[in-house]
Ligand code: ATP
C-alpha cells in the first residue's frame with residue numbers, strides 16, 4: 001500500500017507569460033488568496049522587479065528589506081525573507097527594482113538558472129509547512145523566468161482573451177521544453193487560464209475556441225472574467241477576495257483554485273504510485 005505522507009512539501013507553480021499585462025500578477029495574488037481560503041498555507045514569491053504583487057498585498061517599499069533578490073544571491077534564507085500579509089494563510093517574499101535581470105546575469109555562476117531552485121528545493125523548506133508556492137514572473141523569458149521554471153513543478157499561463165493572445169504561446173512552450181530537456185524534466189504545464197474574458201465579446205469566444213481546440217485539457221474550465229473589482233483591489237492593497245468577496249472576480253478565482261487543487265492531487269497520487 002502507498003504510504004501517505006503528512007506533508008509532501010509545497011507544490012511550486014510559476015505564473016508565467018512573457019506578454020505584459022495579461023493578468024499574471026492578478027492571478028498570482030487572487031489564486032493565492034483563494035487557495036489560502038481553502039486552508040492551504042500559501043507563499044507568493046514576487047519575481048518581478050516591478051514589485052506589483054508586493055504592492056498589491058500591501059508591502060510598502062520601506063518594508064522590503066530582505067527580498068527575492070537576497071534569496072537569489074544567497075544572502076538570505078527563505079525563512080528570513082517571508083512576510084505575513086493581512087490575508088490569513090497568505091505570505092509573500094517581496095521584490096524591489098534590485099531584481100533587474102541584469103544584476104542576476106552578472107552573477108558569475110554557471111548555475112545562475114538554478115538560484116531560485118537552490119533556495120526553494122532544499123530540506124529546510126518543508127519546515128515552513130507551505131502547501132503551495134506561487135511565483136509571479138516578469139513579462140519576459142529572461143533569466144528570472146527561467147529561474148522560476150527551473151524551480152517549479154508546474155507553470156500556469158494566464159492568457160488574455162484578445163487577438164494575438166495565442167501568438168506568444170509557442171515561444172513560451174518552446175522555453176518550457178528547453179527547461180525540461182536541460183534542467184527540470186518534471187516541469188508540467190498545469191494549465192492555461194483565460195483572463196479578462198468578456199462573454200459578450202466575440203473575440204473572447206474566438207480565443208477560447210482556439211485555445212481549447214489547440215490545447216485541449218490544458219485549458220482550465222474556469223475562465224476569469226473582465227471584472228473591474230479585480231483591477232481596483234490592488235490599490236486597496238488587498239486581494240479581491242477581501243475587497244469584494246462576492247464579485248465575479250472572486251468567484252472565478254475560487255473556482256480556479258479548486259481546479260488547481262484537484263490537479264495537484266492527481267499528480268500526487270501518480271507520484272506515490274510511481
Ligand atoms: P505585467 O506583465 O506588467 O507584470 P501582468 O501580466 O502581471 O502584467 P496584471 O498586472 O495582473 O498583468 O494585469 C494588468 C492590468 O489588468 C492591471 O491593471 C490589472 O488590474 C488588470 N486586470 C487583470 N486581470 C483583470 C480582469 N480579469 N479584469 C479586469 N482587469 C484586470
Ligand code: MG
Nearest residue numbers: 024025048052
Ligand atoms: Mg505582473
